[in-house]
């Protein structure tokens with residue numbers, strides 16, 4: 561069975577004084593556990609919209625999105641938030657780390673939000689995760705004391721905090737230079753290979769897509785190939 565399956569996913573947005581705009585039009589796709597998939601396509605084609613729907617950040621207008629057999633499209637906001645916290649990790653183009661908290665605290669937060677671990681356990685796990693992304697010596701740094709590439713690695717550690725079934729990333733290297741882009745892609749590939757982490761990454765960069773196991777191309781709100 562697929563880990564993630566989208567069936568006929570459509571997204572329309574209301575436009576004042578005009579018919580609704582159809583951003584996604586009947587998208588169907590499936591992703592197996594342990595796959596590394598790149599979502600590519602022209603600017604404005606609907607990649608981010610698709611990723612947000614697949615990652616439970618938004619509701620489709622029509623269609624089904626099954627994650628591990630559970631239909632995200634049928635969940636209310638509360639159920640979706642719970643599912644997201646336990647099963648989905650997100651990395652964005654901008655890191656969205658909390659500026660007044662250290663790297664360690666930023667990674668601890670989603671672990672503590674689950675309410676099932678002590679502070680000590682959360683700290684140990686956050687420390688391990690930051691070690692895995694190569695930041696063992698930056699635990700107590702604030703986001704502004706880290707480079708762009710390091711900030712993005714903290715974001716990845718944070719996204720992995722609750723061992724998500726699915727790791728989603730929207731242009732995670734969009735703000736980075738070539739060397740840091742390579743490092744982030746290496747890291748995502750390593751997580752995929754060593755932890756069998758399923759990864760879904762939206763990217764403009766051919767170099768990222770080339771290294772993914774599979775590419776899903778979105779054009780005009782439809783899966784083109």
Ligand SMILES: Nc1ncnc2c1ncn2[C@@H]1O[C@H](COP(=O)(O)OP(=O)(O)OP(=O)(O)O)[C@@H](O)[C@H]1O
Pocket residue numbers: 573583601602603604605606607608609610
């Ligand atoms: N909240 C919104 N209100 C109105 N239109 C929107 C909204 N969000 C997205 N759109 C429109 O939906 C289309 C798809 O947007 P989306 O952000 O998914 O594209 P994208 O493929 O991620 O583009 P990019 O590569 O530039 O990030 C665009 O035409 C965009 O203008």
Ligand SMILES: [Mg+2]
Pocket residue numbers: 607608609730
């Ligand atoms: Mg986008």
